[in-house]
Amino acid sequence: MKKTTFYVIxxxxxxxxxxxxxxxxxxxxxxxxxxxADCAVLDxxxxxxxxxxxxxxxxxxxxxxxxxxxxxNANSMLVYNTATVVNATPSLSLYPGFYYWSxxxxxxxxxxxxxxxxxxxxxxxxxxxxxxxxxGTTTLGITGNWLGTADGQxxxxxxxxxxxxxxxxxxxxxxxxxxxxxxxxxxxxxxxxANSQLVTIAANKMTGGIALYIPSNSLTTGxxxxxxxxxxxxxxxxxxxxxxxxxxxxxxxxGGGAVNYSSIFAQTTAAAAGTGVAVTTSTHAIYGSMxxxxxxxxxxxxxxxxxxxxxxxxxxxYSSNDYGMLGYYDGxxxxxxxxxxxxxxxxxxxxxxxxGNYDNTAYAGVFGEGGNANYNFGVExxxxxxxxxTGGVFGAYSTNYWGSLGYRSSAPTDYGLYYNGGSATGTxxxxxxxxxxxGQGGWGGIIGSWTRGQxxxxxxxxxxxxxxxxxxxxxxxxSAEVVTxxxxxxxxxxxxxxxxxxxxxxxxxxxxxxxxxxxxxxxxQLIGENKPVVTVSPMGQxxxxxITNVNSKGFDIVEQNNGNSDVxxxxxxxxxxxxxxxxxxxxxxxxxxxxxxxxxxxMNDETNKEQIGTPVWWDGKQVRFDTxxxxxxKEYKRPKIESTRIAPPK
Numbered sequence: 239m240k241k242t243t244f245y246v247i248x249x250x251x252x253x254x255x256x257x258x259x260x261x262x263x264x265x266x267x268x269x270x271x272x273x274x275a276d277c278a279v280l281d282x283x284x285x286x287x288x289x290x291x292x293x294x295x296x297x298x299x300x301x302x303x304x305x306x307x308x309x310x311n312a313n314s315m316l317v318y319n320t321a322t323v324v325n326a327t328p329s330l331s332l333y334p335g336f337y338y339w340s341x342x343x344x345x346x347x348x349x350x351x352x353x354x355x356x357x358x359x360x361x362x363x364x365x366x367x368x369x370x371x372x373x374g375t376t377t378l379g380i381t382g383n384w385l386g387t388a389d390g391q392x393x394x395x396x397x398x399x400x401x402x403x404x405x406x407x408x409x410x411x412x413x414x415x416x417x418x419x420x421x422x423x424x425x426x427x428x429x430x431x432a433n434s435q436l437v438t439i440a441a442n443k444m445t446g447g448i449a450l451y452i453p454s455n456s457l458t459t460g461x462x463x464x465x466x467x468x469x470x471x472x473x474x475x476x477x478x479x480x481x482x483x484x485x486x487x488x489x490x491x492x493g494g495g496a497v498n499y500s501s502i503f504a505q506t507t508a509a510a511a512g513t514g515v516a517v518t519t520s521t522h523a524i525y526g527s528m529x530x531x532x533x534x535x536x537x538x539x540x541x542x543x544x545x546x547x548x549x550x551x552x553x554x555x556y557s558s559n560d561y562g563m564l565g566y567y568d569g570x571x572x573x574x575x576x577x578x579x580x581x582x583x584x585x586x587x588x589x590x591x592x593x594g595n596y597d598n599t600a601y602a603g604v605f606g607e608g609g610n611a612n613y614n615f616g617v618e619x620x621x622x623x624x625x626x627x628t629g630g631v632f633g634a635y636s637t638n639y640w641g642s643l644g645y646r647s648s649a650p651t652d653y654g655l656y657y658n659g660g661s662a663t664g665t666x667x668x669x670x671x672x673x674x675x676x677g678q679g680g681w682g683g684i685i686g687s688w689t690r691g692q693x694x695x696x697x698x699x700x701x702x703x704x705x706x707x708x709x710x711x712x713x714x715x716x717s718a719e720v721v722t723x724x725x726x727x728x729x730x731x732x733x734x735x736x737x738x739x740x741x742x743x744x745x746x747x748x749x750x751x752x753x754x755x756x757x758x759x760x761x762x763q764l765i766g767e768n769k770p771v772v773t774v775s776p777m778g779q780x781x782x783x784x785i786t787n788v789n790s791k792g793f794d795i796v797e798q799n800n801g802n803s804d805v806x807x808x809x810x811x812x813x814x815x816x817x818x819x820x821x822x823x824x825x826x827x828x829x830x831x832x833x834x835x836x837x838x839x840x841m842n843d844e845t846n847k848e849q850i851g852t853p854v855w856w857d858g859k860q861v862r863f864d865t866x867x868x869x870x871x872k873e874y875k876r877p878k879i880e881s882t883r884i885a886p887p888k
Contacts, residue, residue, distance in 0.1 A: 291336065295321035299330035300345045315339040319346070326377075327388070356385055374409060470509075540564060550576070619643055626650045639675055684856045690841035710822055714834055738818040740764045742811040748780070748804055751797035755809060762791055766816030778805035827861035836863045 367382030412418030547569030619631030630644030839852025
């Protein structure tokens with residue numbers, strides 16, 4: 239009965255409103271009496287009135303609770319929801335607004351409006367969602383507005399009906415790719431940017447700050463930036479940085495600090511063997527090139543700003559035994575160049591170009607200059623091992639001509655200087671071997687060379703002869719020959735004289751009381767026309783003898799008292815050498831009693847820091863042992879480098 243009354247009242251009201259109810263497929267509601275459009279079941283029109291959709295407080299997004307009747311789940315049911323229902327799944331939450339029921343989705347679907355959907359011309363009344371507790375895992379909730387998908391689907395953005403960007407459900411953003419493998423992935427999949435910039439960051443208005451900033455406080459083994467060019471035919475650089483500011487750096491890298499880590503680490507794998515050390519003929523991990531032709535310009539510059547032990551500005555490394563450093567400090571001494579090597583600690587090579595002289599205008603594989611202070615050396619070599627056949631400094635012309643400073647021989651015996659200056663071919667030393675080379679040669683100033691030993695001064699040995707002096711020889715000691723007699727050696731001292739004498743001796747025999755002695759031809763030539771002094775001694779019973787007809791070629795012996803014995807005799811002949819008149823006088827320096835002591839001072843032991851050596855020089859007239867005048871030394875002008883230390887950015 240109630241249901242019949244409701245329909246009657248509704249029909250009457252409808253008739254009153256329209257004044258015309260037409261029995262046809264469509265129902266028209268208006269004040270003009272116009273029929274409903276034939277394409278519509280219900281055609282409502284008014285210029286002053288609106289239509290009120292039923293206002294219902296829905297209780298859940300997946301059921302029709304809140305509606306009455308048995309067909310509340312009818313597809314496309316339209317209501318205005320007045321309630322707010324929050325669901326853990328954002329797509330099932332309900333807010334005041336228009337909804338229609340979808341039987342396919344089994345939930346209420348909101349109609350888009352300026353506050354419930356994103357419009358072409360922007361939205362109003364928006365509220366940002368709260369900051370997530372954990373970015374990437376915390377859901378957005380229902381207390382703010384956001385753009386995207388609430389399910390596990392990706393968000394696709396396109397232009398001209400073509401996809402341009404895709405945000406995967408996991409958060410990876412891809413531009414030019416539908417399958418980004420990183421949080422932000424840019425790919426020129428169409429080849430549109432084959433010869434142009436793929437990504438551009440233009441900071442033309444910046445005067446400070448940072449154009450691209452990539453921070454990380456958690457990175458351990460990864461990389462903040464990774465450039466990977468896999469094209470083996472590539473010829474351009476993977477990274478090109480150009481700074482036209484003349485007072486700015488192209489790259490400023492601050493990092494590393496821990497053992498085995500660096501501010502800049504460069505590594506390359508050689509694809510083929512090089513043919514030389516030039517940049518065009520070699521493979522290199524780092525190459526520095528300076529252009530402009532300005533003084534004090536360097537391809538690579540390294541500097542240590544804080545002093546510590548075992549530090550260097552630049553190091554080149556091959557292995558733990560093979561490395562070299564520039565600007566090295568070991569905690570005690572400072573080195574411009576320091577090298578350690580299995581074969582060579584330092585290698586230098588000079589191009590075959592003529593130098594200027596035997597000074598710093600000459601060219602050398604290695605050049606060293608000592609400073610103007612005590613114990614400064616241009617080149618220092620030091621061998622700390624105990625093995626034999628090693629030395630501090632080694633120099634060689636070939637395998638047959640070499641020398642070493644600070645050498646330990648196979649004996650083992652330690653040498654300040656040891657050298658080998660000869661090569662031989664043949665079966666022995668003498669006489670059929672071919673031998674060349676000189677062991678030692680020196681051109682001195684006032685003294686060519688001196689040697690002083692704490693036990694023995696010098697020892698020389700030669701197969702042809704041991705020593706030879708071109709000039710006068712003086713000794714303040716004794717001269718003797720050592721002769722081996724049976725099982726011992728005996729000293730045979732030289733006969734001395736204040737004049738230049740030549741000696742000869744021999745034996746003969748009288749024949750009928752007479753004899754003639756003819757001098758040796760060498761003796762005759764040595765005394766020239768000088769008449770020698772002859773002493774004869776008979777070696778048997780006779781009447782006595784005398785000599786006669788003495789000249790530079792010989793003499794006669796006659797027995798006294800007309801004797802006619804055949805006794806043997808001996809003789810000694812002493813004659814002036816033919817150049818005796820040219821004998822030199824003893825040099826004034828040698829004539830002085832203190833000469834030996836002063837020369838011992840010249841031959842000073844420089845390892846004795848408590849003792850100062852005695853100088854020796856020639857003033858043009860005499861040998862002197864006082865301080866010589868200053869020598870005009872040709873100095874080498876070393877470059878002066880002052881470093882402007884760069885302060886790191888804050």
